[in-house]
Amino acid sequence: MAEIRIRNTNERISGEENVKAFLDKQEVLYEHWNADKLPAELKDKFTLSDEDKATILSTFDPEIKDLASRRGYLTWDIIALSDATPNLDELLKKFEQVHTHTEDEVRAITAGKGIFIIKGTDDVGYFDVELEAGDVISVPEHKPHFFTLMDNRQIVAVRLFIETEGWIAHPFADPTFQNA
Numbered sequence: 001m002a003e004i005r006i007r008n009t010n011e012r013i014s015g016e017e018n019v020k021a022f023l024d025k026q027e028v029l030y031e032h033w034n035a036d037k038l039p040a041e042l043k044d045k046f047t048l049s050d051e052d053k054a055t056i057l058s059t060f061d062p063e064i065k066d067l068a069s070r071r072g073y074l075t076w077d078i079i080a081l082s083d084a085t086p087n088l089d090e091l092l093k094k095f096e097q098v099h100t101h102t103e104d105e106v107r108a109i110t111a112g113k114g115i116f117i118i119k120g121t122d123d124v125g126y127f128d129v130e131l132e133a134g135d136v137i138s139v140p141e142h143k144p145h146f147f148t149l150m151d152n153r154q155i156v157a158v159r160l161f162i163e164t165e166g167w168i169a170h171p172f173a174d175p176t177f178q179n180a
Ligand SMILES: [Fe+2]
Pocket: 099, 100, 101, 105, 145, 146, 147, 169
């Protein structure tokens, strides 16, 4: 289940209801899928064949279609990152810059872990959302954020898009960014 860490105060928020209430206030969508639906051999696999990806998408097809119909997403795919990903460190360096998009950024984690770092309201500042399998998040359009891996450095997620164009990252230079 997702956990929040507020960077200014190091306060942690856990428990689905608390996390959801906090993220609601920050206009970040948070939902949960049953990650146990995934076949056992895919729960800990981070180098995926096209067939594996198709299996993940079909396993969560009802959840994907439900989310897409409520929120207008038209396309989706699977992203997998791990130490087996070529140039992972370079990729992460690129990811770890505060940026915005013109559409929301949706990720449903199906294996592994990851963190979104998001700029909250002025009273909160930057906060981390630590995500694990089953967690679904949507960072609203124009909200400064970035994504990175956690210590285990492996994740599989479904990405949903309104149009793939919207996912271009626009750098957001922010002197108030708390890099810790
Ligand atoms: Fe992003």
